[in-house]
Amino acid sequence: MAFELPKLAYAYDALEPTIDARTMEIHHTKHHQAYVDNLNNAIAGTDLEGKSIEEIQKTGTDKPAVRNNGGGHYNHTLFWELLTPGGSKEPVGNVKAEIEKIGGFEKFKEDFSNAAKTRFGSGWAWLVKNSDGSVTVTSTPNQDNPLMPVADVQGTPILGLDVWEHAYYLNYQNRRPDYVSAFFDVINWDKVEEFYNK
Ligand code: MN3
Numbered sequence: 001m002a003f004e005l006p007k008l009a010y011a012y013d014a015l016e017p018t019i020d021a022r023t024m025e026i027h028h029t030k031h032h033q034a035y036v037d038n039l040n041n042a043i044a045g046t047d048l049e050g051k052s053i054e055e056i057q058k059t060g061t062d063k064p065a066v067r068n069n070g071g072g073h074y075n076h077t078l079f080w081e082l083l084t085p086g087g088s089k090e091p092v093g094n095v096k097a098e099i100e101k102i103g104g105f106e107k108f109k110e111d112f113s114n115a116a117k118t119r120f121g122s123g124w125a126w127l128v129k130n131s132d133g134s135v136t137v138t139s140t141p142n143q144d145n146p147l148m149p150v151a152d153v154q155g156t157p158i159l160g161l162d163v164w165e166h167a168y169y170l171n172y173q174n175r176r177p178d179y180v181s182a183f184f185d186v187i188n189w190d191k192v193e194e195f196y197n198k
Contacts, residue, residue, distance in 0.1 A: 035072030128155030
């Protein structure tokens with residue numbers, strides 16, 4: 001069973017003005033679709049065929065095409081699910097409690113924003129759940145993610161922000177910091193909590 005591009009739960013223009021419709025459409029139908037197609041090609045006929053996308057992050061990333069495109073598919077699938085029109089303002093439940101332990105929501109926003117802004121070139125900022133239930137802010141280059149053995153900080157991603165230029169350039173051009181601060185307006189914290197509790 002080959003991987004498929006997931007449908008979005010909202011329209012391409014639903015996240016405006018934070019993320020414009022044209023960026024969403026190109027990002028989903030061109031960029032993400034390409035990761036899906038290239039991943040399927042990379043695993044066809046190998047022992048990774050039929051494995052879950054999470055399992056592929058953990059075991060298949062010694063192959064560059066699997067690392068880049070499998071990461072791309074996993075990361076974007078998570079990202080789309082974390083976004084919602086209007087956002088939900090603040091963390092809830094266990095995630096709220098764990099963010100309190102690392103300095104509170106304002107400190108988290110500062111740390112996460114710094115991770116996103118200082119990731120040189122292309123990559124992702126993350127909030128990960130550690131095996132003991134605590135949470136950590138980190139970032140990865142390219143389409144890597146904290147499930148991969150190559151990542152500096154290992155953990156289960158529960159929030160991720162795409163800081164590739166393709167994610168914001170049409171609307172924000174070189175102003176990555178503006179895109180990062182606007183991202184907090186469209187985060188679905190109920191979904192972050194759901195990922196934490198999985
Ligand atoms: Mn992207």
